[in-house]
Amino acid sequence: MAILIKGGQVIDPGRVNGAADVLIDQGKIAAVGANLKAPAGCTIIDAKGLLVLPGFVDLHVHFREPGFEYKETIQSGSAAAVAGGFTTVCAMPNTKPVNDNQAVTEFMLDRARTAGLANVLPIGAITKGSEGKELAEIGDLHRSGCVAISDDGKPVMNSLVMRRAMEYAVAFDIPVVDHCEDLHLAEGGCMNEGLISTELGLPGIPAAAEDVMVARNLSLSELTGARLHLAHISTAGSVRMVREAKARGIKVTAEACPHHFTLTEDIVRGYNTLAKMNPPLRTGEDVQAIKEGLRDGTIDVIATDHAPHATQEKQQDFTEAPFGIVGLETALSLTLALVEEGVLTLEQAVDKLATAPAIAFGLKKGTLAVGADADVAIVDPQEQWQVDPSKFKSKSRNTPFAGWKVKGRVRTTIVGGRVVFEATPAEQ
Ligand SMILES: NC(=O)N[C@@H](CC(=O)O)C(=O)O
Ligand SMILES: [Zn+2]
Ligand SMILES: [Zn+2]
Numbered sequence: 283m284a285i286l287i288k289g290g291q292v293i294d295p296g297r298v299n300g301a302a303d304v305l306i307d308q309g310k311i312a313a314v315g316a317n318l319k320a321p322a323g324c325t326i327i328d329a330k331g332l333l334v335l336p337g338f339v340d341l342h343v344h345f346r347e348p349g350f351e352y353k354e355t356i357q358s359g360s361a362a363a364v365a366g367g368f369t370t371v372c373a374m375p376n377t378k379p380v381n382d383n384q385a386v387t388e389f390m391l392d393r394a395r396t397a398g399l400a401n402v403l404p405i406g407a408i409t410k411g412s413e414g415k416e417l418a419e420i421g422d423l424h425r426s427g428c429v430a431i432s433d434d435g436k437p438v439m440n441s442l443v444m445r446r447a448m449e450y451a452v453a454f455d456i457p458v459v460d461h462c463e464d465l466h467l468a469e470g471g472c473m474n475e476g477l478i479s480t481e482l483g484l485p486g487i488p489a490a491a492e493d494v495m496v497a498r499n500l501s502l503s504e505l506t507g508a509r510l511h512l513a514h515i516s517t518a519g520s521v522r523m524v525r526e527a528k529a530r531g532i533k534v535t536a537e538a539c540p541h542h543f544t545l546t547e548d549i550v551r552g553y554n555t556l557a558k559m560n561p562p563l564r565t566g567e568d569v570q571a572i573k574e575g576l577r578d579g580t581i582d583v584i585a586t587d588h589a590p591h592a593t594q595e596k597q598q599d600f601t602e603a604p605f606g607i608v609g610l611e612t613a614l615s616l617t618l619a620l621v622e623e624g625v626l627t628l629e630q631a632v633d634k635l636a637t638a639p640a641i642a643f644g645l646k647k648g649t650l651a652v653g654a655d656a657d658v659a660i661v662d663p664q665e666q667w668q669v670d671p672s673k674f675k676s677k678s679r680n681t682p683f684a685g686w687k688v689k690g691r692v693r694t695t696i697v698g699g700r701v702v703f704e705a706t707p708a709e710q
Contacts, residue, residue, distance in 0.1 A: 283325060284305065284320075284321050284325070285306040285324065285696065285701070286304070286306075286324050286327070287303060287304040287305075287306070287327045287329050287334050287658070288326055288327065289301070289303065289329050289330040290302075290303075290330070290660065291332070291333050291334065292304060292314060292333075292650065293628060293629055293632045294650040295629050295630075295633035295637045296633070298314060298650065299629055301316070302316060303315065303317065304318075304334055305321075305324075306699045307321070307699070308699065309698045309699035310656055310699065311650050311651065314652065329660055331662070331664075333632075333661040333662075334660055335367070335635075335636060335650075335659045335661060336632070336636040336654075336659070337368065337695065338366070338367045338368040338369065338370075338614070338635040338636050339368070339370045339372075339635070339643075339645065339647050339648050340370070340586050340610065340613075340639070341372045341511070341642065341643060342374065342434070342514065342539075342586060342587045342588075343359060343363070343371045343373055343586060343587075344376065344589045344606070345359035345371075345377075346377060347359075347377060347390070348378060348379065348390075349378025349379065350378060352677070353591055353677060354590040354677050354678060355393070355677065356373075356394050356397055357397040358675065359373075359402075359590075360394065360397040360399035360402060361675035361703075363399065363610050364695040364702045365610070365611055365675045365692065365703050366610040366611045366612070366692060367692040368586075368659075369401060369658070369659065369695060369696075370401040370403065370645065370647045370657065371402055371403070372405050372429060372643065373390060373402055373403070373404050374405050374432060374435070375406055375407040375412065375432065375433075375434070376434060376435035376436075379411075380407050380410075380411050380412050381404055381405070381406055381407055381423075382410050382411060382412065382418040382419075383418070383419060383422065384419070384425075387406060387428055388426055388427075398702075399703075400697060401697065401698075403429045403643075404427060404428050404429070405428055405429065405430045405434070406418060406420065406430075406431050407423075407431065407432070408420075408433045408443075408447045408458070409447075414437075414438055414439050414443060415443065417443065417446055417447055417450065420454065421450070421453075421454065424456055428456075429456065429643050429644075430456050430458070430459050430643055431451060431457075432459035432460065432461070432513065434460075434461045434513055435461065436465075437463045439465055441498060444498075444499070444502055445502050445505065448502055448503065448505075448508035448510075449506050449508070451508045451509065452506060452508050455509075455644070456509070457508075457509040457510070457535070457644075458509065459513050460499050460510070460511075460513060462495035462496045462512060462513070462515070463492060463561065464491045464492075464495050465491075467487075467488055467491035468488075468491040470485045471562075472487070472558060472562070472600055472605075473486060473547060473550045473562045473563070474486060474550075474563060474564050476547065479550075482553070484550070484600060484601065485601070487561070487562050489516075489517040489519055490519070492515070492517050492519070492561055493523070496512060497523055500532055503532050503534060504527075504530075507533065508533070509533045509535075510533060510535070511537070511642055512534065512535070513537060514537060514538070514539050514561055514585070514587050515536050515537070515538055515542075515561075515575075515581065517564060517571070518567055518570075518571035518572075521536075521571045521580055521581065522571070524575070524580050524581070525575065535583065536575070536580065536581045536583070537581065537582070537583040537585040538572050538581045539585060539587045540609060540612065540613050540616035540617060541607060541616075541682070542561070542563070542568075542572055543569060543572045543616075544569075544619070545557070545563050545569075546563055546564065546566050546568075546569055547563045549682060550600075554682065555596045555597070555598065556596060556607060556680055556681060556682040558596075558604075558605055558606075573620065573625045576620070576625065576626060576630075577626060582634065582639075582641075582642055583634055583638050583639045583642055585639065586609030586613045587606070587607075587609060589605070589607060589608065589680075590676055590677060590680065591604045591606055591680050592678060593679060606680065607680050607681050607682060608671075608676050608678050608679070608681050609681075610676065611674050611675065612669055612683050614659075614661065614691075614692060615667075615688035615691070616683075616688070617634070617635060618663060618689060622689070636649075655698055656696055656697075656699040657697050658696040659692055660693045660694040661690060661691065661692055661693065662690070662693050663689070665689065665690065665691040666687060666688070667688060667689075668685065668686065668687050669681065669684055669685060669688060670684070671684050
């Protein structure tokens with residue numbers, strides 16, 4: 283059935299930015315322009331005062347299925363995604379079993395189809411069991427639908443293994459995504475290493491644990507010609523190295539997470555385990571560098587690293603609690619705060635949430651061009667709301683943003699021409 287989205291401000295980065303109607307027919311974008319006529323029987327959505335955007339593409343989520351369904355399922359994760367305006371998400375392989383083979387990939391795709399909400403694209407493991415030793419069947423993973431490879435949750439510590447993985451990735455033209463952390467330098471750490479970790483008596487993870495692996499990966503990408511995508515960069519050093527590598531023509535893209543451009547290590551005071559994630563929250567200078575990297579294009583993508591954990595798991599000592607926070611349902615508001623602050627233009631923000639991630643992974647998504655899949659987020663940029671984790675669609679509530687008053691809310695999400703999320707009055 284056709285849908286006409288009328289009277290909104292359409293932002294399709296690099297293509298359209300202004301008042302326009304959007305016509306959807308048979309799951310595709312059929313037309314974008316002024317005063318479009320509604321075909322007979324067409325549903326009309328009034329988007330006056332709202333933004334009409336390509337659905338967001340999250341290159342980094344953890345949906346925990348198979349294996350940890352009490353934290354999140356593909357169904358609940360997909361519901362959280364579309365509630366946050368994300369129409370496509372790439373699911374990391376640190377499930378149980380690890381997604382290092384075709385059977386797990388097919389299972390995930392099947393669950394995603396049953397959920398029928400977001401497009402869920404699996405990321406295959408680089409090594410068997412993500413143990414860092416033997417390469418997974420990268421060709422099989424690619425053929426069965428994995429869009430990238432990563433051992434996220436862990437780095438690939440062995441540089442020769444990483445080199446070989448990159449050589450395979452070149453053959454299949456898929457990106458290699460690394461969680462950059464030198465495990466020896468990070469050993470036992472649970473927050474950023476610095477004055478605050480000393481003051482709190484908590485073991486630290488130095489910025490250098492990330493930086494040395496970023497440097498290594500850039501060298502290996504240069505050596506092999508592989509497309510390198512750096513997950514969740516958090517340090518000023520990473521930003522500096524990526525900027526320099528891009529200037530030299532290395533095929534690198536980088537993502538930053540909302541928590542890393544919004545919060546500093548200061549909120550770990552009070553031993554709040556909701557402020558524990560990997561990489562850890564860093565210093566004010568690092569946050570500034572991340573913002574500058576987003577602004578000048580060094581950091582291409584905003585990704586959530588949506589990492590659900592159960593309440594009882596987070597209710598442990600700071601050193602014991604698992605790393606990670608949920609992010610799908612707060613990412614838009616935290617990104618729009620950067621627009622409010624003057625760090626990004628609105629068009630840049632949409633680019634980093636939708637267009638650039640699709641390009642980084644070579645997905646035919648993140649655009650409202652005629653003929654594209656009709657994946658659309660309709661957003662009220664002015665709506666103020668308070669983050670209430672009990673209302674999350676995610677199964678988990680582990681966010682440090684509970685109680686925050688934020689601005690910008692998804693009103694309607696459309697995937698493949700179907701309305702899959704509508705904010706109800708209770709959610710306003
Ligand atoms: N980011 C996190 O703190 N945790 C992630 C793993 C990861 O992204 O490295 C998780 O799977 O829980
Ligand atoms: Zn990671
Ligand atoms: Zn992750």
